[in-house]
Amino acid sequence: MTDDVRTVRAGRRTVEVHRAGKVLFPGGSGAKEYTKGDLVDYYRSVAPFMLPHLRGRPLMLERYPDGLDGPRFMQKNTPDHYPDWIARAEVGKEDGTVTHVVCEDTATLVFLADQACLTLHRWLSRTDRGHGIDHPDRLVLDLDPPGDTDADFAAVREAARLLRGLLDELRLPSAPMTTGSRGLHLVVPLDGRHDFDEVRAFARDVAELLAAEHPDRLTTAARKQDRGERLYLDIQRNAYAQTAVAPFTVRARPGAPVAVPVSWDQLDDPGLGPRRWTVEDAVEQARTGPWAGLLGRGRALGPARRRLDTLRG
Numbered sequence: 001m002t003d004d005v006r007t008v009r010a011g012r013r014t015v016e017v018h019r020a021g022k023v024l025f026p027g028g029s030g031a032k033e034y035t036k037g038d039l040v041d042y043y044r045s046v047a048p049f050m051l052p053h054l055r056g057r058p059l060m061l062e063r064y065p066d067g068l069d070g071p072r073f074m075q076k077n078t079p080d081h082y083p084d085w086i087a088r089a090e091v092g093k094e095d096g097t098v099t100h101v102v103c104e105d106t107a108t109l110v111f112l113a114d115q116a117c118l119t120l121h122r123w124l125s126r127t128d129r130g131h132g133i134d135h136p137d138r139l140v141l142d143l144d145p146p147g148d149t150d151a152d153f154a155a156v157r158e159a160a161r162l163l164r165g166l167l168d169e170l171r172l173p174s175a176p177m178t179t180g181s182r183g184l185h186l187v188v189p190l191d192g193r194h195d196f197d198e199v200r201a202f203a204r205d206v207a208e209l210l211a212a213e214h215p216d217r218l219t220t221a222a223r224k225q226d227r228g229e230r231l232y233l234d235i236q237r238n239a240y241a242q243t244a245v246a247p248f249t250v251r252a253r254p255g256a257p258v259a260v261p262v263s264w265d266q267l268d269d270p271g272l273g274p275r276r277w278t279v280e281d282a283v284e285q286a287r288t289g290p291w292a293g294l295l296g297r298g299r300a301l302g303p304a305r306r307r308l309d310t311l312r313g
Contacts, residue, residue, distance in 0.1 A: 013107035024067040031254035042279035047106040049286035050248040056126035058100030062119035121243035130192035139188040142234035170304040175294040180251035180259040191298035200238040207233035258282040
């Protein structure tokens with residue numbers, strides 16, 4: 001491997017990619033090898049589909065400077081050496097502020113790939129519109145199975161259908177996404193009127209109602225030892241400064257799987273798994289528009305809360 005520098009055109013900018021041949025995803029055990037150059041090429045290709053899910057949102061970056069076999073670190077604060085043209089968002093924390101990267105363009109995606117940022121974790125609120133950073137415009141329900149087998153993911157698909165049925169009853173649209181890891185996320189678009197505490201309380205009550213209806217299959221127990229073999233309905237993403245993996249982001253697992261939006265019809269495919277797509281074919285799925293019409297107008301939670309309270313009795 002040479003210490004090469006590759007110049008990549010990304011929108012209106014050119015970005016230098018260093019050591020493009022560096023292996024980030026080692027091969028072996030059935031997994032294919034992928035380099036930093038492959039990661040850059042993927043993020044540049046998927047940018048038109050990914051950027052609408054990133055713009056205005058602070059990011060937490062999951063970086064592997066030496067690839068999957070090396071150390072990982074999670075980066076919140078933006079280093080001083082990052083280019084001035086990369087957008088930033090300063091947000092409050094308990095003892096001060098954090099200045100996060102905000103990805104507004106393809107060049108930023110390519111730069112982050114050059115930094116060996118494999119996975120982008122996004123906030124569920126935005127800095128650039130609506131009611132501000134304290135008011136999310138996305139609600140995320142994470143369906144986390146106890147294991148990583150085909151049977152476990154069949155249970156995930158079934159739980160997603162049950163959850164969709166409840167959300168439909170509450171007149172809230174929902175969009176499924178494979179996580180590239182083990183489970184699924186269901187994403188609900190909101191209008192941003194409600195703060196994180198309200199949204200999280202609503203998500204908790206939805207999950208608890210569904211778990212109470214299916215106590216042998218579903219649980220909201222945060223401690224693993226309390227879950228048994230039940231699927232965990234995780235609502236923890238819906239809190240201030242928490243993040244969720246972004247649509248079309250690469251996951252730090254062998255074979256470079258990708259978190260990919262899917263249609264509800266695709267969820268019925270028994271061959272669908274959480275790591276169905278990788279950097280090689282996720283763009284093809286993106287072009288099909290799997291979430292077309294699902295995440296249009298964000299909904300207010302007021303009417304849904306009243307319906308939910310009625311169901312809860």
